[in-house]
Amino acid sequence: MGNFYRDNKDIENVIDLLDLSEVATLLEEDFKFAKEYDFAPKDAADAIDNYKRAIDLCGDIMANRIAPLAEETDLVGNTLNEDGSVTRAPGMKLAIELFGKTGLMGVTIPYYLGGLNMPCTVLTACNDIVSRGDAGLMNLFGLQGIAETINWFADEEIKKEYVPRLVTGEWTGAMVLTEPDAGSDLQSVKTSAYLDKDGVWRVNGVKRFITNGCGEVLLVLARTEPEFSDGRGLSCLLVEKGPWVKVRRLENKLGIHGSPTCEMVFTEAPAKLIGLRKRGLITYVRRESSSVSRSTRSPPCANSCRLCRSSSRRRVSSPTTRRRTSTSKRGSARSSSRLRERPRHRPSARVSRSTRRSTRCLPRWRSTTAPNFRCATHRARSPFSAARAS
Ligand SMILES: Cc1cc2nc3c(=O)[nH]c(=O)nc-3n(C[C@H](O)[C@H](O)[C@H](O)COP(=O)(O)OP(=O)(O)OC[C@H]3O[C@@H](n4cnc5c(N)ncnc54)[C@H](O)[C@@H]3O)c2cc1C
Numbered sequence: 001m002g003n004f005y006r007d008n009k010d011i012e013n014v015i016d017l018l019d020l021s022e023v024a025t026l027l028e029e030d031f032k033f034a035k036e037y038d039f040a041p042k043d044a045a046d047a048i049d050n051y052k053r054a055i056d057l058c059g060d061i062m063a064n065r066i067a068p069l070a071e072e073t074d075l076v077g078n079t080l081n082e083d084g085s086v087t088r089a090p091g092m093k094l095a096i097e098l099f100g101k102t103g104l105m106g107v108t109i110p111y112y113l114g115g116l117n118m119p120c121t122v123l124t125a126c127n128d129i130v131s132r133g134d135a136g137l138m139n140l141f142g143l144q145g146i147a148e149t150i151n152w153f154a155d156e157e158i159k160k161e162y163v164p165r166l167v168t169g170e171w172t173g174a175m176v177l178t179e180p181d182a183g184s185d186l187q188s189v190k191t192s193a194y195l196d197k198d199g200v201w202r203v204n205g206v207k208r209f210i211t212n213g214c215g216e217v218l219l220v221l222a223r224t225e226p227e228f229s230d231g232r233g234l235s236c237l238l239v240e241k242g243p244w245v246k247v248r249r250l251e252n253k254l255g256i257h258g259s260p261t262c263e264m265v266f267t268e269a270p271a272k273l274i275g276l277r278k279r280g281l282i283t284y285v286r287r288e289s290s291s292v293s294r295s296t297r298s299p300p301c302a303n304s305c306r307l308c309r310s311s312s313r314r315r316v317s318s319p320t321t322r323r324r325t326s327t328s329k330r331g332s333a334r335s336s337s338r339l340r341e342r343p344r345h346r347p348s349a350r351v352s353r354s355t356r357r358s359t360r361c362l363p364r365w366r367s368t369t370a371p372n373f374r375c376a377t378h379r380a381r382s383p384f385s386a387a388r389a390s
Contacts, residue, residue: 005059062133100169136258146173153275213262
């Protein structure tokens with residue numbers, strides 16, 4: 001019996017070297033969930049043990065069930081049927097089913113939505129293991145950001161409707177951004193959305209190169225404000241799979257054939273607005289695609305330095321934010337999602353402007369390959385710098 005976690009000392013070392021107890025305490029909100037869910041950890045040691053078990057399970061599934069099928073999955077690939085539906089390779093179906101049953105399709109999603117409520121560190125380790133076993137599957141497994149984005153920004157009702165089904169693998173999703181004339185330059189997106197006379201958003205346009213575009217939950221970047229021709233006019237809308245979305249082509253790729261890359265046409269597709277209008281690219285897509293922001297509930301940039309992250313989380317529950325949150329309960333669900341965007345990285349006044357810039361957008365590898373990485377603000381306190389000094 002192989003295990004892609006246990007036989008990979010790199011991942012094991014990183015997990016052992018990272019001090020996850022602080023993160024665990026913050027995510028578990030001082031372990032209050034243990035009273036509500038019998039599987040929730042009771043203390044930091046218990047939480048870290050859970051994290052390792054989750055990665056271990058991922059390593060087991062990949063080594064023994066999925067990797068042996070990876071070659072076949074890649075050879076079989078996906079088939080576009082005449083009715084526009086896509087048939088996946090058997091290995092892909094099995095993987096989604098297994099990961100759905102184990103909860104590993106919702107690693108960072110909170111308990112009440114069916115997830116494991118674990119830090120992005122666990123998801124990153126699982127991503128590593130999955131990509132080793134089947135690179136095509138990694139493209140689907142890595143789409144957990146769809147559930148994360150809905151969890152972060154959507155109204156409670158939408159969250160409860162979609163996130164649990166994504167976590168169980170019943171549904172899969174896609175991040176639908178790229179167009180024939182808008183790839184790197186997403187500000188040029190032309191797919192449009194308008195409110196019809198019944199107050200329902202309708203999406204029209206063509207999208208291209210969409211991983212798993214045949215999935216059930218599509219987060220679409222569309223222009224809701226025709227008066228703006230740049231990123232300010234774009235919003236994020238959720239479109240469910242249906243006759244209004246047609247996959248008209250699957251890309252021919254050199255590899256990762258298990259992952260369907262779709263060209264899609266939207267015709268009067270009914271949609272739900274995720275979060276606020278005009279924030280599609282500026283806030284939501286940047287968060288989803290930014291490599292530094294995959295940590296659920298931690299604000300962008302706080303992912304790299306664990307001390308920054310801890311303090312940002314503390315800020316989230318600071319008296320000021322608590323006051324705002326209680327006001328939001330009285331207000332609409334929409335205003336509550338607006339408040340959730342507020343916590344931002346605000347370095348202390350003592351930090352120089354250049355340091356602020358350098359800590360703002362650090363690539364993800366720093367958080368995974370440099371355990372205990374600390375930003376310039378916290379570096380002075382690092383045990384590594386003390387060792388170097390001596
Ligand atoms: C396998 C696969 C899966 C994908 N999955 C998804 C998905 O799920 N959802 C989705 O929305 N998109 C997806 N994409 C699309 C992907 O995000 C785009 O391909 C990417 O954004 C680049 O856009 P483009 O292909 O139009 O290239 P272009 O934007 O035309 O870029 C071409 C080249 O020009 C360079 N370039 C572009 N702008 C500049 C600049 N200002 N300065 C210097 N160089 C520049 C680029 O680096 C690149 O080398 C996928 C693509 C692939 C290949």
